[in-house]
Amino acid sequence: MRFLLLLFFFSFPVFSKDLIAVYRLGHVMGETLPEPGINEILNPEKIRPLNFMHLLSCLNYCVSKDDVKAVVLYAEGMRLGLAQKQELLRRIHEIKKAGKKVYLYTHGLDEASLPLAQSTEISLFPEGGVSFRGLAMQQLYFKGMLDKLGLEADIVHIGDYKSAGEPFYLTAPSEEAAKQQRELGEGLFVEVTKSCATSERKDAAAYRALIDEGLFSSQQALDHKLVDTLEYHNEFIKRLKKTYAKADFKLNYGMPKSFEPPKINNMMDAISFFQKLSAPKKKSNNDILALVNLDGTIDTRMGEALRRYIMRASQNDKVKAMVLRINSPGGSALASEMICQATEEFKKTGKTFVVSMSNVAASGGYYSAVFGEPIYAESATITGSIGVLGGKLVMSKMFDKIGISTHEFKIGKYSDINSSTSFFNEDQRAKITESMNRVYDVFKGRIIQGREGKLKGDLEAMAGGRVYTGLQAKELGLVDKIGGLREAINDAKEQAGLKRYSLETFPKQLSFEEMLMESFRPQEKEDEFVSYDPITVKSMNSAWLTELMLNLKIHQPQLTQEIHKFFQYLTLLQGENTLVLDPRWAQ
Template sequence: ASLVTVFILIGMVSLILSSASKSASHSVVENSILHMRLRGEIVEKHRPLDFNFLGNKSIFSEEKSIGLYELTRAIEAAKTDSRIKGIYIEMRGFGAGWATLTALHNKLEEFKATKKWIYAYGDRYDEKSYYLATAANQIFIQPHGEVEFNGLGMNQPFLKGLIAKLELEPRVFRVGKFKAAIEPLILDHMSAENRKQNEELLGDIWAEVRKSVATSSKIEEKRVDEIAGGLLAVSAEEGQKLGLFTETIFEDALEDRMRGFTVGKDEDLELVTPGQLLRDSTATAKLQGAGPKKIALVFAEGEIQSGIGSSDSIGSETFREDLIEAKEDEDVAAIVVRINSPGGDALASDVIWREMMKVDEKIPVVISMGDVAASGGYYMASAGRYIYAEPTTITGSIGVFGIMFNAEKFFKNKAAVNFDRVVTHPYADIGNATRPMTDLEASKIQGEVERVYKRFLDVVQEGRGYEKREDLESIAEGRVWSGTRAKEIGLVDEIGGLESAVKKAAEFANVKDYKIVMYPQQTDPIMQFIERFSGDAVRSWMGEVLLGKSGYANVRALGQVAEQIPLSQVEMKSGIYMRMLKDIKIQ
């Protein structure tokens, strides 16, 4: 029966892929509009097998993913395609990091500079969606729409009290007073150092938002702060009066208006999705590039770990193989590594760094930073001969930590479980969570953390060319920086996006005509289906069967809280970590 089920599932996949292929063959005609309906998570690159045939929901994830790379390429194609008259952006509740939004915003500004128009529409706007909308010629909102424009904030949970109640004893090892990844486990509030770096980070990102809003609305930046600080715009009507919106209008009325100046009021709007445009050979002819040489684009997205990676993690073995494959292609003249990672396993980071250094000896390696390239992510980046970051990128976090727990009292007093041990040598079970750690064991682990930190400093000093060690040490200690400040202190070379990095790589390689090729190559769709179905999808289905939808939702919500701290990523593994906080959520 199980074999029959597998064949049925594979058959379903084939039918879905076939259907998707047919629907994607929509041709681009005259007077078309590039329709960017933003709903779901904007990731670095599109994950093809998203199974979004049930609308915007995916079987395998809460929302379908949208690829930043594909969005920007579609906008680039639309710039010179005479059939595309403008862009219509629908804000439908999307998620994205600030650097992702900056990259998309800048690309839309390029499009607008061609004298084509951009309309943005939404029922609700928050700081992120409105920041993106400021790239449009006109910004529209539903007449009874809602506005949340009250500045940026960060709310972090601290679990010291919970851990004490559970009678767990965390043992922390770190170097760097700004290394805040472990703070939720040992404090009940932000440290002074952590608060300082978070305030500066929020300030730098808000400065970019404020500048764009002021430019778009034609008001002074001081007035933008007054609007946010006084809750002056919480409704569509208030926002329009303050100049934040061009007009309040219903969606169907706006579509009628666009229909009138494109295809005619009695015709259907010709809306083209980014995916459809990128499948049109006429639109993408200039994007393909020319000449035999290639610039390889290698994506590094997610947590860094040893071994095999996935679509949302960076495995040291997998990533090395991607680099080697690109390097061994005789037509590849240079490599651009796109990093969007908060770091992870220290040894895996070093393995990847070493391979990148070896590749750079043969062909140039240029770095493009996404939303986050911090801690182990920055360790990787330091291997590049040139580094680009967006002003809103989060980077730095040059620090190291390790954490272990003594759960002896928890097991004994909360679970009525005792453990006994037999060893050949006194420290054979070092790191065992069922007994207290000795002072000797603790000193050895702290020594390793300090050794890894020294190695981290060595790598950055070599890669970035700091002449004086004290200059580097003063900006390290685990501190995070915005891309803007990172350029000022020498952690990055230039403010810019992925396209700038590709051009710089071609310049280093001394090639003018080239094609861009992506690594890793897209996985076979059937294998993607098997990988997805064997993991989260099955867990989700089983969870709902066993706990009911509401029960499973509660368990997931608890898990999402746990993800805000390094618990799930660190303490159950041995090793030393170069990692910033799980997610810095700036809202």
């Protein structure tokens, strides 16, 4: 009888439940994420946010899984850059090519969300609207504020187009900076209209013609075929349930279950969890493809962390290839050279090294990329900005205003070169300029070394702080191919001849179990070749400033971003004299 029951059970296939995968793009928080605390991850009400790489992985999963019948996106609060959206668009088209629909529900669309939304089936809130007004780029200038505070910026820059310091000593852009901003803005808006046109609703010229109309009511948006349906959210869900009667909705489908906190309802659940936690982990014998993330402004702490990992990878026989994913406007010249030198050492071992650029890989971000073979960028990536700047804030007028006097004693002609109470004198400025020119020459030398035979023209004519879109950079030979992260990984895999491999990311986003175990793991000893004393970074943290910024962020997010960048720049200047930083450190 038991045999007959088992035979009956195994004679029929077990059907998996159909799924509608749901992703809230407002929960995607950049390329990488800091690790949440234990209290945060244990909170059942809190949804763990995705990073951009998780989102790409989940959408790849949707393409290949037959049980996924459709994908639903919510665009509210989306903070993805244009280059990231171009990469995401390719995934959307792949899902559609697999015979699955992609829906997007929104209360309103604007220039940021429209290029992505146009390739989906869009349901708009009936009282919502669409804004497509073109492109505006705004730069804040702080000189007037600094004057009122009694602060003066003494900035030296190498390259006429290296304008990152201008907001501190000018009240408007220089002629070169204004020209650069105009050319970059025009190039980026071409990419916006091209991204919109991938939907085949309209061509790029038709989208460009819409910008002078600017604002569209929900009905006007429907008439212009910018959206497909006007409906309330409950009507949208009801329609999907009717269309996919046998499907369940699954938020963040494709994320590993290990990222979810354990479900502990009783003592047996707890015992089972800790038994699993303490069980020996099976080590993989697969070769490794390392995916290293350079995300954010480059300071010496980041530079040292990446250098250490890359040097370890160069010594690890199982690591056969590395992809460096860059989303950075640059920062410290020293830290950028640390990363660049580590990638050179990695390549010297004969291993494959490929670079993938995200929204921005400029100045120090480009410096870190030069040894990639090949370098991938999206057509809307902001890159280039090959130049150097540095300087200091002079506080003598502020000290006068608040009644502080100073007396200085010095030994050495240049001992007070970093004094906060005086400008550089003629000799000091010449010495600073000489030092910065050396850094500039090293930067250009690295590019010539890494891009040998690939540059299409004189490097100096491309440098001087000039900024390019990824498409323009490809024409100049600064990058090799237009593509995203997956294209870079596939290229690295093919070059290294990898069949079965494990993808190892750095910094690694830990699962719940790994976060617990990491706190008990002893620090590993490292070869002198890899490690030396860690570098500390100065910061300008303040409780009242943090509170002010949190409140301001609610009401004025764009202004908050600009102020944050202002303090970030001051922090970099406080720690170092020489920076390789893109003028759009707002990125």
